[in-house]
Amino acid sequence: MKGLLIDPVARTAWARPGLTAGEYTRAAAAHGLATPFGDTASVGIGGLTLGGGIGWLVRKHGLTIDALLAVEVVTADGRQVTASPDSHPDLFCPAAMRRRRLRRSRQPGRRTDRSRR
Numbered sequence: 818m819k820g821l822l823i824d825p826v827a828r829t830a831w832a833r834p835g836l837t838a839g840e841y842t843r844a845a846a847a848h849g850l851a852t853p854f855g856d857t858a859s860v861g862i863g864g865l866t867l868g869g870g871i872g873w874l875v876r877k878h879g880l881t882i883d884a885l886l887a888v889e890v891v892t893a894d895g896r897q898v899t900a901s902p903d904s905h906p907d908l909f910c911p912a913a914m915r916r917r918r919l920r921r922s923r924q925p926g927r928r929t930d931r932s933r934r
């Protein structure tokens with residue numbers, strides 16, 4: 818669950834969700850790359866990404882989830898599929914929807930979904 822494959826040419830990574838932000842960041846930094854995570858190295862990248870991921874680089878490079886290209890998902894019937902905007906977008910969509918919601922809430926003068934309740 819801590820596997821990490823970095824493609825320095827494509828500037829992408831396949832990361833397993835058992836990695837912490839610190840483990841990922843150290844490995845990516847060796848290639849001069851970074852993904853915007855939070856302020857704590859011991860936080861797991863799975864929950865951090867699904868929660869949006871707000872950190873030091875947010876103003877320049879966005880949330881962690883803004884950098885998410887695809888996810889490997891195990892469906893309720895046991896199939897393992899890769900979901901992205903182009904493949905199984907219905908499974909990728911919850912993450913993308915969350916990203917849109919967070920982006921809206923960061924715009925000046927916009928109320929968050931929660932503040933409307």
Ligand SMILES: Cc1cc2nc3c(=O)[nH]c(=O)nc-3n(C[C@H](O)[C@H](O)[C@H](O)COP(=O)(O)OP(=O)(O)OC[C@H]3O[C@@H](n4cnc5c(N)ncnc54)[C@H](O)[C@@H]3O)c2cc1C
Pocket residue numbers: 834854855856857859860861862863864865866867868869870871872
């Ligand atoms: C000390 C500390 C500092 C923090 N700082 C920041 C910060 O700077 N910025 C920020 O944005 N957040 C921050 N957080 C919040 C952090 O992003 C959340 O607590 C996040 O949920 C942690 O993810 P985890 O994978 O470590 O935890 P977990 O408890 O393992 O996961 C949390 C939830 O994420 C989901 N999840 C995790 N992995 C998977 C998976 N592989 N598949 C499906 N669902 C999964 C599950 O719903 C799980 O219940 C901080 C938390 C702590 C404790």
